[in-house]
Amino acid sequence: MKWSNQFSKKTARRYQLQIKRSKSFTIILFIIVVLLVTHQLLFTIRQTDCHLPDNSTCSVELTNFLSTQKGKSLFLVNKKKLVSSLQELSPASQIQLELSLPGKLTLNIKSIQPLAVSVFLNYLEPSLSLDSSRSANLKSPLGELDSFVSSLSGQVYNLFPSGELVPGGEASSIKLLFSQKPPQQKLKQIFILIATINHALPITKGYHLNNSLYLASTNLPDIIINSNSSVEELSGSLQAIPSLAKIKEGIKIIDLRFKHPVIR
Numbered sequence: 001m002k003w004s005n006q007f008s009k010k011t012a013r014r015y016q017l018q019i020k021r022s023k024s025f026t027i028i029l030f031i032i033v034v035l036l037v038t039h040q041l042l043f044t045i046r047q048t049d050c051h052l053p054d055n056s057t058c059s060v061e062l063t064n065f066l067s068t069q070k071g072k073s074l075f076l077v078n079k080k081k082l083v084s085s086l087q088e089l090s091p092a093s094q095i096q097l098e099l100s101l102p103g104k105l106t107l108n109i110k111s112i113q114p115l116a117v118s119v120f121l122n123y124l125e126p127s128l129s130l131d132s133s134r135s136a137n138l139k140s141p142l143g144e145l146d147s148f149v150s151s152l153s154g155q156v157y158n159l160f161p162s163g164e165l166v167p168g169g170e171a172s173s174i175k176l177l178f179s180q181k182p183p184q185q186k187l188k189q190i191f192i193l194i195a196t197i198n199h200a201l202p203i204t205k206g207y208h209l210n211n212s213l214y215l216a217s218t219n220l221p222d223i224i225i226n227s228n229s230s231v232e233e234l235s236g237s238l239q240a241i242p243s244l245a246k247i248k249e250g251i252k253i254i255d256l257r258f259k260h261p262v263i264r
Contacts, residue, residue, distance in 0.1 A: 042101050042102045042103060043073055043074045043075060043101070043102075043103060044071060044072070044073055044074070044103050045069050045070050045071065045072050045073075045074060045077075045103050045104070045105050046070065046102070046103040046104070047070075047103060047104045047105070048063075048066035048067060048069060048070060048104075048105045048106075048107070049104070049105075049106045049107065050062055050063055050066060050106075050107045050109070051106065051107065051108050051109065052109050053109070053110060053111065058107070058109070059089070059090065061089050061090075062086065062089055062090060062107065062109075065085065065086065065089060066105065066107060069082070069105055074099050074101075074103065074105075077099060077105070079097050079099070080235060081232070082097060083095050083097055084231050084232040084235055085232075086107065087192070087196065087231050088192075088230070088231060088232075090109065093109045093110060093111060093112060093161075094109070094110040094111075094112055094195075094199070095107065095108075095109060096108040096109075096110070112161060112195055114158040114159055114160045114161075114166070114169070115158070115159040115172075115174060115191055115194060115195070116156065116157075116158060116159075116169040116170050116171070116172035116174070117156070117157055117158075117159045117165075117169075117172050117174045117175065117176050118154040118155070118156050118157075118171070118172050118174070118175045118176070119154055119155050119156075119157055119165065119175075119176045119178070120149060120152050120153075120154040120175065120176070120177045120178070121178055121179070121180065121181065122179065122180070123152055123177060123179070125179075125210075126144065126145065126148040126209070128141050128144050128145075129141075129144065130224075130253065130264075138252060138253070138264060139252075140222050140252055140253075141207075141214050141222055141224070141253065142205060142207065142214055142215075142216050142222050145175075145177075145207045145209070145214060149175055149177075149207075154175065155167065156168065156169050156170070156171060156172060157169060159187060159190070159191050160191070161188070161191055161192070161195075162184070162188060163184035163185060163186070163187035163188030163189075163191060164184065164187075165187060173203075173204065173205045173206065174194065174203070174205075174206045174207075174208075175206070175207050175208070176190065176207075176208040177207065177208060177209045178208075186227075189227065189228070190208055190213070190227055192231060193213060193225065193227060193229065193231070193234065194206065194213070196231050196234065196238075197213075197215065197225070197234070197238060200238040200239070201215075201217040201220070201223075201238060201241060202217060202218065203215050203216065203217055204216045204217060204218060208227060211226060211227050211228055212224055212225070212226060212227060212257060213225045213226075213227050217241075220241065220242070220245050220254075221245055221251045221252050221253055221254050222252060222253045222254070223241060223253075223254050223256065224253060224254070224255045224256060224257055225237075225256050225257065226256070226257040234256075237256045237261070240261070241254060241256075244261055244263060247263060248263075251263055251264070252264055
């Protein structure tokens with residue numbers, strides 16, 4: 001009889017333990033379901049909007065691209081990469097992205113004004129100390145280009161996001177040097193790069209020469225960028241420039257035309 005009572009107590013404890021485990025499992029399962037439902041309702045992109053300053057309709061390319069983001073988690077959205085992709089679809093615009101609850105992605109677009117540039121054609125190519133193997137003779141390429149164009153006559157244009165050049169406009173600190181008239185696609189690429197760079201590092205002066213952009217920004221060394229670069233390729237490099245400028249004293253040039261930055 002005593003053995004039977006002990007068995008009953010063990011069985012009862014075992015059942016109670018199973019009930020507790022079952023309740024714990026049910027609670028955990030309930031919490032998981034609540035989290036999944038909450039994420040689906042609040043943090044999964046279900047709505048996308050596109051706003052223009054004049055309330056006009058966004059382009060089909062932009063709206064279709066935004067639609068591809070539906071169903072994605074707000075936590076997994078790479079805003080920097082997304083903005084770069086949108087910027088390539090709409091180079092004439094300043095892109096701003098907003099993520100909000102519940103599950104909303106909003107694209108705000110502001111028009112970008114044309115860029116005033118001075119264009120120089122049919123010139124003898126300047127000789128820059130940068131191209132010399134003698135580092136002791138290294139000078140600021142922007143200073144050398146200033147001296148070079150001082151004896152040339154350029155034409156002032158407004159450069160539009162489409163790459164179109166329209167005569168007129170104010171005197172510009174951006175000067176484009178070409179041996180012959182450039183194709184519109186090249187000018188479009190230059191506009192996109194300058195607008196992107198100017199947003200990250202305000203440009204005080206710039207030259208385009210032989211597929212290179214030579215740029216000056218306040219309190220930074222001269223910056224050189226390949227004018228065939230994409231916005232996505234440049235994004236990381238632009239963020240690194242202030243840090244690169246502090247690596248050592250006396251830096252004259254940060255050259256970003258290569259796989260790795262060259263500091264001189």
